[in-house]
Amino acid sequence: MADQPKIADQQTQQSSPAKLILAIFLTPIFVIGLILFLVWLGLHPHFPSFHIQNFSVPGLDQLNGFRSANITFNVTVRNPNRSTWIYYESIDGSVHYKDQKVGVVMPLLYSFNQPPKNTTILQQVFGGTVTMPSANNHRWMEIMNDRTEGTVKFSLQLASIIQFKKSIWDRRHHRMHADCDVEVGPDGLIVPSSVHDGCPVNLR
Known part of the structure; x- marks a missing residue:
């Protein structure tokens, strides 16, 4: 029984050099992997924000x-990248109430290049292309019910084909779609809670 602690000590001494060699081998791999990951985060293009x-x-x-x-x-429309330009072939817009499209403009903005850390303003009036439901339409009744409850929710949808320029990671063309949910009050004006709301962006 007295020999058992000695055997355990010998096994510990034998395993310690192996652990040290393994640590010396893995540490540079971990550090290099961490550096590459941080570089990837810094250079990988970010989606535009709406x-x-x-x-x-x-x-x-x-x-x-x-x-x-x-x-x-x-x-x-904000390009959040530090060194990557975003090229938009054009930006099309449409307004929806639930599943009904009530307005469309194609294009809202023609092709343009957006510099890094730049904000572009999309300002538009949907004029003759807007068709609201008539008074005898069930969609209009739903709008009036929503209005009675305090707010009416619309969806402003923006679509484009974009490309990240000066990016070593991604030079493909992507279909971009931004869906902006916005609520208006009984007077038809945007409610404060919807101002500055971000729009989810999907790229394919």
Whole structure:
């Protein structure tokens, strides 16, 4: 029984050099991997970001319905990258109430290059292309019910083909889609809680 501690000590002494060699071998690999990951985070292009600044649907307080409206909006588009430009072939826009498209503009903005750390303003009026549900339409009744409850939710959808320029990681063309949910009050004006809201962006 007295020999058992000695055997354990010998096994510990034999395993210690092996652990040291393993640590010396793995540490540089871990450090190099960490450095590469940080470089990837710094150079990998980030999606553009969209934020709602203003949105209004004049005439929403007309209880008897209406067939057309001038929907106005203001959205900022931000390139968050430090050194990568973003090229947009164009940006198309449409406004939806639930599953019904009530307005579309193609394009909102023609092709352009957005520099790094730049913010572009999309400001547009959906004029003759807007068709709201009429008073006898069930969608209009839903709008009026929402209005009675305090807010009406619309969706401003923005689409484009984009490319990250001066990026060593990604030179492909992507289909970009931003979906901006925005709520307006009974007067058709954007509610404060929707101002500066970010829009989820998907790339394919």
